[in-house]
Amino acid sequence: MQTADSVSLxxxxxxGRRFGPGKLFLYLLLSFWALTTIYPFFWVILNSxxxxxxxxxxxxxxxxxxxxxxxxxxxxxxxxxILSAYKNSMVISTAVxxxxxxxxxxxxxxxxxxxxxxxxxxxxxxxxxxxxxVFSTVIPVFRMMFSWHIxxxxxxxxxxxxxxxxxxxxxxxxxxxxxxGFIRSLPIDLEEAAYLEGCSTYQIFFKIILPIAKPSFVxxxxxxxxxxxxxxxxxxxxxRYKDTFTITRLLSEITSIAGVNYGLMAAAVVLVVVPVLAVxxxxxxxxxxxxxxxxxxx
Amino acid sequence: MVIFLVPAxxxxxxxxxxxxxxxxxxxxxSIDGLGTAAAGMNQxxxxxxxxxxxxxxxxTAVKNTLLLMVLTIIFQVGVALLLAxxxxxxxxxxxxxxxxxxxxxxxxxTALGLLFNLIFLYDGGMVNQLLQMLGSTEVIDWKDETHFLxxxxxxxxxxxxxxxxxxxxxxxxxxxxxxxEAAEIDGAxxxxxxxxxxxxxxxxxxxxxxxxxxxxxxxxFDLPWVMMGEGIPxxxxxxxxTYMYHQTFTMGDVDYGSAIAIVIVVLGVVIAQAANKIFKExxx
Numbered sequence: 094m095q096t097a098d099s100v101s102l103x104x105x106x107x108x109g110r111r112f113g114p115g116k117l118f119l120y121l122l123l124s125f126w127a128l129t130t131i132y133p134f135f136w137v138i139l140n141s142x143x144x145x146x147x148x149x150x151x152x153x154x155x156x157x158x159x160x161x162x163x164x165x166x167x168x169x170x171x172x173x174x175i176l177s178a179y180k181n182s183m184v185i186s187t188a189v190x191x192x193x194x195x196x197x198x199x200x201x202x203x204x205x206x207x208x209x210x211x212x213x214x215x216x217x218x219x220x221x222x223x224x225x226x227v228f229s230t231v232i233p234v235f236r237m238m239f240s241w242h243i244x245x246x247x248x249x250x251x252x253x254x255x256x257x258x259x260x261x262x263x264x265x266x267x268x269x270x271x272x273x274g275f276i277r278s279l280p281i282d283l284e285e286a287a288y289l290e291g292c293s294t295y296q297i298f299f300k301i302i303l304p305i306a307k308p309s310f311v312x313x314x315x316x317x318x319x320x321x322x323x324x325x326x327x328x329x330x331x332x333r334y335k336d337t338f339t340i341t342r343l344l345s346e347i348t349s350i351a352g353v354n355y356g357l358m359a360a361a362v363v364l365v366v367v368p369v370l371a372v373x374x375x376x377x378x379x380x381x382x383x384x385x386x387x388x389x390x391x
Numbered sequence: 392m393v394i395f396l397v398p399a400x401x402x403x404x405x406x407x408x409x410x411x412x413x414x415x416x417x418x419x420x421s422i423d424g425l426g427t428a429a430a431g432m433n434q435x436x437x438x439x440x441x442x443x444x445x446x447x448x449x450x451t452a453v454k455n456t457l458l459l460m461v462l463t464i465i466f467q468v469g470v471a472l473l474l475a476x477x478x479x480x481x482x483x484x485x486x487x488x489x490x491x492x493x494x495x496x497x498x499x500x501t502a503l504g505l506l507f508n509l510i511f512l513y514d515g516g517m518v519n520q521l522l523q524m525l526g527s528t529e530v531i532d533w534k535d536e537t538h539f540l541x542x543x544x545x546x547x548x549x550x551x552x553x554x555x556x557x558x559x560x561x562x563x564x565x566x567x568x569x570x571x572e573a574a575e576i577d578g579a580x581x582x583x584x585x586x587x588x589x590x591x592x593x594x595x596x597x598x599x600x601x602x603x604x605x606x607x608x609x610x611x612f613d614l615p616w617v618m619m620g621e622g623i624p625x626x627x628x629x630x631x632x633t634y635m636y637h638q639t640f641t642m643g644d645v646d647y648g649s650a651i652a653i654v655i656v657v658l659g660v661v662i663a664q665a666a667n668k669i670f671k672e673x674x675x
Binding site: 116119120122123126127129130131133134136137140148149150152153196197199200202203204207215218219222224225226227228229230231232233234235236237239240244245258259261262263265266269298319322323324325326329330341344345347348355358359361362365366369370372373377380381 | 407410417474493499505616651656663
């Protein structure tokens, strides 16, 4: 944030240039790319309100009058159990986010504030774990959890747990890298003062570190939540029964449910995208800032 | 102090490091099904690895993944660099472009896959309707043998341009404005400024993008899976990730799936190291 402010200041100070044809060209090109990212979503929202028969012949006009319909959404809620899928997604992603914040937060504090033998090795282990993709761990994890009887069961809570556990592990390293970097950059004076006042280490963590480091915790929370919500591979691997499906998992089956009902498909896409879109618009500053911190430092 | 670290590392040990080691071991074993223990070593122990080299679909998967990697580097990072340079030269609306370009990344690739299925639909999809309006009489099957690579890779690249864009814009913001002013006084034109100031100073950030693009290409799964399913057309569109899932789940060849996963890791480490060597980070 600071850099962005100082740059805009610097740009204000630099001699102003006039708005010539060159600038116009830049804006045209930039707007073109913006159009490619916005228009597809606009298009699918439009078509989710269109009579399903018209989508394949007249998909560009604005659905109005006779061609406007809410049937696609009605079908979506009737034929597909979207609400319970939302609920499953929320339970899983919230649990993953809370667990990641707690585990990674504590570990990051330990890594940032204590000198001990092997810290360098531990840190490289964290970095290295970002190199192995989920493909390379998922089979043994499946087998391990199978022996605990929590996969291949239609028990709702257990199958949620079977997605939650690997997803926590998958997000820990990113969270630890971002949080360690942030906590290390905080001045240590406050903690020393608190320690002298007689605060325990836990009090220091929960009463001082957590409030100050809140922005980076928020970023990590958003990213973990989105990753967990969107991550199809893990959900496909561990969720086998219809009742346990999350919204992303359900969506991956929608083609076989909808067949050639493209109106239903469009509605389903909109129903999955809209909550994320809302979150993104509200929190986009945190999201983008957090990403750059993570990517540059990682 | 130990108590701070133990939970997280215990977790990673149990769900990342241990399974990773097990997976290496599994790839030499014979496993009858997901969730069952290895029935013993393969005869010979490297059987799966021999099979990798004889499996034409594996060759396709590796070829496609490498192609995707190259395309990712050229187009994702390339387009992102162009956009970032352009945004760096304007004043109004930078925040808007940033928000809009980044937006596809937060959307689930599953939803995007379905969206692009509608866009590239053979019978009355968005693109074919558009072509028809422009007077084309030929209806293109975007998932046939000549078009599937384009149809599969375009959405993947489109989705992540914004990711590299944001990283590059941050890198550009860290370059001091004074350098440009000095160059301008010395009579350097806009393009020269980009060539002799921006690009060299952006070298390290570009390296980061390169590594991220390489490892990212190996992790792609959701979009191709939703769009191309079981390797359509005719087993031509496999990527290493989707092929690993196919062998493990559809074919039930769990140990072979493990071996494919090892290939994915090895490819990632080797190519990322090589790229790091070639485009070494420099200090300025």
